[in-house]
Amino acid sequence: MSHLTPFSTALRERSTTAHSGSESAGFMADLINGKGTRDDYVALVVQHWFIYEALEGAADRMRRDPVASVFITDKLTRMPALEADLEFLIGADWREQVAPLPTTQRYVDRINRVAATWAGGFVAHHYTRYLGDLSGGLFIGRLMKRRFGFDTNGIGFYVFADIADPKEFKEVYRDQLDAAPWDDGEKDRVIEEVLLAYRFNTELFEDLARAKAEAAA
Numbered sequence: 001m002s003h004l005t006p007f008s009t010a011l012r013e014r015s016t017t018a019h020s021g022s023e024s025a026g027f028m029a030d031l032i033n034g035k036g037t038r039d040d041y042v043a044l045v046v047q048h049w050f051i052y053e054a055l056e057g058a059a060d061r062m063r064r065d066p067v068a069s070v071f072i073t074d075k076l077t078r079m080p081a082l083e084a085d086l087e088f089l090i091g092a093d094w095r096e097q098v099a100p101l102p103t104t105q106r107y108v109d110r111i112n113r114v115a116a117t118w119a120g121g122f123v124a125h126h127y128t129r130y131l132g133d134l135s136g137g138l139f140i141g142r143l144m145k146r147r148f149g150f151d152t153n154g155i156g157f158y159v160f161a162d163i164a165d166p167k168e169f170k171e172v173y174r175d176q177l178d179a180a181p182w183d184d185g186e187k188d189r190v191i192e193e194v195l196l197a198y199r200f201n202t203e204l205f206e207d208l209a210r211a212k213a214e215a216a217a
C-alpha cells in the first residue's frame with residue numbers, strides 16, 4: 001500500500017468494484033427504478049433491523065476500545081428508528097413477523113465474532129454500513145418516501161436528525177480512518193473485512209430476490 005495515498009482513499013478505491021456490485025444487485029436496482037413493491041421495501045427494513053442490532057450491540061461493547069470508540073457516536077444509532085419504522089410498516093406485533101434470511105444470519109454472526117475481539121474489524125463493518133447510509137442511503141430514503149408516500153414514518157432509518165451536514169460528517173470520519181494507528185498489514189485486513197461486508201450486502205439482496213420469487217411461486 002502506497003504511503004502517499006491516505007488510507008481512506010485506498011479503502012474507497014479498493015472497494016469501488018464491490019460497491020458497484022452491491023448497488024446494482026437486482027433487488028436494490030428494482031427498488032430504485034420503481035419496480036420494487038412496498039413489501040420488498042419492508043423486507044429490506046426487516047433485515048436491516050437484524051444487522052443493526054448486531055452492529056449497535058457491538059458498538060456498545062467497543063465503546064471502551066481506544067481505536068474503535070473514536071468512530072462511535074449516538075448520532076449514527078439506527079435501532080430506535082428501525083423499530084419505529086417496523087411498527088409503522090408491519091404493526092405492533094412486528095417482532096413475531098420477522099426472521100433473518102440466511103445471509104443476514106451469516107452477516108450478524110460475523111459482526112458478533114469480529115466486533116467482540118478486533119477493533120479494526122468492527123470499524124470495517126461500521127464504515128461499510130454508516131458511510132453508505134450517509135451516501136446512497138440518503139438518496140434511497142428520499143426515493144422511497146416519494147414512491148410509497150411515506151412522511152417520516154417508515155423511512156426513519158434514512159433520516160439522520162442529528163447530522164446536519166452528512167458530507168462534512170463523512171470527511172471527519174475519513175480523517176479518523178486516516179488517523180487510526182494501523183500498520184500496512186492491519187490496513188489490508190481492514191480493507192478485506194470491508195470487502196467481506198460488501199459481499200454480505202450483495203448476497204443479502206440475492207436472498208431477498210430469492211425469497212420474493214419463492215413467495216410468488
Ligand code: HEM
Pocket residue numbers: 008011012019022023024028029032127128129131132133135136137139140170198201
Ligand atoms: C442503489 C444503491 C446505492 C447507491 C445509489 C449508492 C450510492 C453511493 C454514492 C453516490 C456514494 C458516494 C458518496 C460520496 O462520495 O460521499 C456512496 C458511497 C458509499 N456507499 Fe453506496 N450506494 C448504494 C448502495 C450501497 C450499499 C448496499 C452499500 C453497502 C452496505 C454502500 C456503501 C457505501 C459506502 C461505504 C460508501 C462510502 C465510500 C467512501 O467514500 O469511503 N452503498 N454510495
